[in-house]
Amino acid sequence: MIKKIYLIGNPNVGKSVVFSRLTGVHVVSSNYPGTTVEFIKGYLTSGNQKIEVIDLPGTYSLEPGSSAEEVAVSLLKEHSQDEIAVINVIDSTNLERNLLLTLQLVEEGFPTIACMNMCDDAVHRGVHIDISKLEEILQIPVISTCAVTGAGIKLLIDRIKEARSVSRSKLPHEERWKEIGRIIEQVQNLEHRHHRLRELLEDASVCPISGLIMAVGVIYVSFKIVRFIGESIISRITDPFFYETVQPLLEKMTAHWQEKSFVFHLLIGDLIHGKIDFKQSLGLLTTAPYIEFGMVLPYVISFYLVLSLLEDIGYLPRLAILLDNLLHHLGLHGYAIIPVLLGFGCNVPGILSTRVLESKRERFIASTIISIGVPCVPLQAMIVGLLGAFGGFYAGGVYLVLFCVILILGVILNRALPGYSPEFLIEIPPYRFPPLTMLARKLYFRVKGFLFEAVPIVLIGVLVVNILLYFKLFDVVTGLFAPVIHGLFGLPKEAIVALIVGFLRKDVAVGMLAPLGLSAKQLFIAATLLAISFPCIATFIVLWKELGVKDLIKSTLIMITVSIIVGAMLNFVILR
Amino acid sequence: MKKVSLVHLKPNHKGRVSEISGGLGLRHRLMSMGLYVGKEVTKLSYIGLRGPVVIRVGRSVLALGHGMAMKIIIEAE
Numbered sequence: 224m225i226k227k228i229y230l231i232g233n234p235n236v237g238k239s240v241v242f243s244r245l246t247g248v249h250v251v252s253s254n255y256p257g258t259t260v261e262f263i264k265g266y267l268t269s270g271n272q273k274i275e276v277i278d279l280p281g282t283y284s285l286e287p288g289s290s291a292e293e294v295a296v297s298l299l300k301e302h303s304q305d306e307i308a309v310i311n312v313i314d315s316t317n318l319e320r321n322l323l324l325t326l327q328l329v330e331e332g333f334p335t336i337a338c339m340n341m342c343d344d345a346v347h348r349g350v351h352i353d354i355s356k357l358e359e360i361l362q363i364p365v366i367s368t369c370a371v372t373g374a375g376i377k378l379l380i381d382r383i384k385e386a387r388s389v390s391r392s393k394l395p396h397e398e399r400w401k402e403i404g405r406i407i408e409q410v411q412n413l414e415h416r417h418h419r420l421r422e423l424l425e426d427a428s429v430c431p432i433s434g435l436i437m438a439v440g441v442i443y444v445s446f447k448i449v450r451f452i453g454e455s456i457i458s459r460i461t462d463p464f465f466y467e468t469v470q471p472l473l474e475k476m477t478a479h480w481q482e483k484s485f486v487f488h489l490l491i492g493d494l495i496h497g498k499i500d501f502k503q504s505l506g507l508l509t510t511a512p513y514i515e516f517g518m519v520l521p522y523v524i525s526f527y528l529v530l531s532l533l534e535d536i537g538y539l540p541r542l543a544i545l546l547d548n549l550l551h552h553l554g555l556h557g558y559a560i561i562p563v564l565l566g567f568g569c570n571v572p573g574i575l576s577t578r579v580l581e582s583k584r585e586r587f588i589a590s591t592i593i594s595i596g597v598p599c600v601p602l603q604a605m606i607v608g609l610l611g612a613f614g615g616f617y618a619g620g621v622y623l624v625l626f627c628v629i630l631i632l633g634v635i636l637n638r639a640l641p642g643y644s645p646e647f648l649i650e651i652p653p654y655r656f657p658p659l660t661m662l663a664r665k666l667y668f669r670v671k672g673f674l675f676e677a678v679p680i681v682l683i684g685v686l687v688v689n690i691l692l693y694f695k696l697f698d699v700v701t702g703l704f705a706p707v708i709h710g711l712f713g714l715p716k717e718a719i720v721a722l723i724v725g726f727l728r729k730d731v732a733v734g735m736l737a738p739l740g741l742s743a744k745q746l747f748i749a750a751t752l753l754a755i756s757f758p759c760i761a762t763f764i765v766l767w768k769e770l771g772v773k774d775l776i777k778s779t780l781i782m783i784t785v786s787i788i789v790g791a792m793l794n795f796v797i798l799r
Numbered sequence: 800m801k802k803v804s805l806v807h808l809k810p811n812h813k814g815r816v817s818e819i820s821g822g823l824g825l826r827h828r829l830m831s832m833g834l835y836v837g838k839e840v841t842k843l844s845y846i847g848l849r850g851p852v853v854i855r856v857g858r859s860v861l862a863l864g865h866g867m868a869m870k871i872i873i874e875a876e
Binding site (some may be wrong): 237283284286316317318319320323350395396400425426429430431434457543544545547548551556557645646647648649651653 | 822832
């Protein structure tokens with residue numbers, strides 16, 4: 224009687240997709256190793272039985288080498304072997320490397336069933352595997368599947384009950400590889416193919432010169448596409464909707480309201496030249512929805528579309544190789560580029576994914592750098608939206624300042640913190656082109672996640688700020704911080720309110736700077752400060768969970784110091 | 800036949816791993832990814848300036864940090 228099913232396999236073999244096919248639970252999978260750091264549970268309903276399915280972190284072998292592998296092994300040993308079934312997901316295009324884990328599972332006596340995934344890709348690459356021969360040699364059920372399209376999954380489910388322990392003598396590592404060599408010779412037939420465009424691009428992207436040219440091209444094109452899609456959504460969909468539908472509606476609704484009343488102040492905010500201004504009015508029905516849906520959401524959609532595409536194609540590990548060098552100076556290795564890129568979407572998943580880095584020291588450096596120097600999409604959208612009005616030079620300048628801050632801070636942290644930066648060892652996946660339905664699903668879940676997280680906080684934030692403003696409760700604080708804000712950063716003292724709101728949400732904070740009528744220089748300083756000072760509260764909580772209180776305090780002190788230095792430098796030296 | 804580290808093996812050249820002069824931990828990690836003494840590897844590229852080395856082992860492509868690549872000695876063909 225099977226009570227639990229475990230999914231185990233090397234990193235990046237499509238295990239998460241098999242999991243979501245079996246259970247219907249959605250998992251974000253990506254074409255780079257290490258997407259599943261924690262294990263995920265779901266249920267498979269087969270007949271009238273409901274069996275728990277656990278997706279284990281990707282592992283190359285059963286001998287624990289990393290924390291993810293330790294988790295996998297300890298979970299496998301939780302139950303007695305006759306109560307579980309282990310589905311070993313194998314990348315058919317790379318049977319040899321995958322067989323090590325398969326043999327270990329069989330030798331350990333786990334009731335194993337081999338799922339030869341990505342069989343369509345194997346055929347494309349000229350890899351032919353004799354499934355029945357392999358089944359005969361391994362003495363376990365072997366099923367060929369293509370999880371992305373769903374082919375073979377039904378057969379896999381039907382045959383799970385056939386999984387049982389077989390006796391196979393345990394081999395030492397070297398002997399096992401020799402055995403694998405013999406198995407491969409019998410079951411795999413490689414069709415000789417000339418290098419095709421895909422292989423040429425795969426090779427070119429890991430060579431120094433062609434790789435660098437490709438990287439510059441990919442980043443440039445990605446950036447252009449993100450802007451193009453974001454701007455198109457704004458100019459064709461959201462702006463017409465807000466200005467042609469929402470505005471007349473609100474004006475009609477509030478025509479007889481008292482302009483200075485409390486309710487009017489809360490819902491609509493201040494009229495600018497007698498009219499509602501979505502960017503400046505700061506009401507619950509005006510600026511709050513406009514910031515989220517009219518300024519930020521379009522870029523969230525376009526950013527995640529492009530990032531998801533790059534992830535699924537498998538380009539990001541190649542970028543990691545090229546940047547390994549640079550990142551070593553910051554005490555990190557190339558793979559840290561993945562948390563950083565995720566951080567550009569939202570700092571929360573960025574910091575969570577620092578778990579792919581091995582040491583605590585690396586995770587501290589990466590998390591601190593992300594929360595200080597990596598602006599999230601909402602913040603970027605607002606910076607570009609507001610500062611862009613003064614010319615591209617200013618918006619670009621903020622990025623330049625942040626980039627320099629990251630470099631300088633990273634070098635200092637690397638020198639100051641005891642320890643060393645570990646070496647980088649990753650597998651570079653082949654390019655794979657994700658089916659559009661998978662891409663759309665991933666985008667949908669990411670955008671939905673953003674809306675669920677952002678909208679309530681934005682509404683509550685704007686509400687609270689409006690109440691405080693109405694009763695002039697900020698005056699005490701503004702008075703208190705005026706010397707720093709005005710004296711050091713050259714900002715009007717009201718800007719402190721925006722900086723405080725930045726702790727709640729960055730996009731609302733930049734929105735609050737709009738009505739202050741700041742000069743380009745002031746807006747530049749304020750926007751930069753918003754990026755490098757405290758991250759938003761959601762990020763703060765994740766930092767606390769991931770780093771612990773002590774390191775959170777350390778990280779916070781670094782944030783405050785950097786903010787003061789950079790703010791003052793910009794004010795007195797650079798933008799004089 | 801000469802022995803060189805992975806860093807010094809010329810790109811697009813093949814060789815066999817003759818020695819991994821790292822600790823047991825490193826040998827195990829590499830072994831589980833299919834890189835062990837006696838295995839044939841092809842070097843694809845070296846990023847330069849103490850950057851990583853990219854190699855093909857069997858049907859996988861691996862990227863190894865500079866320090867790690869220095870510890871892997873190859874008998875070049």
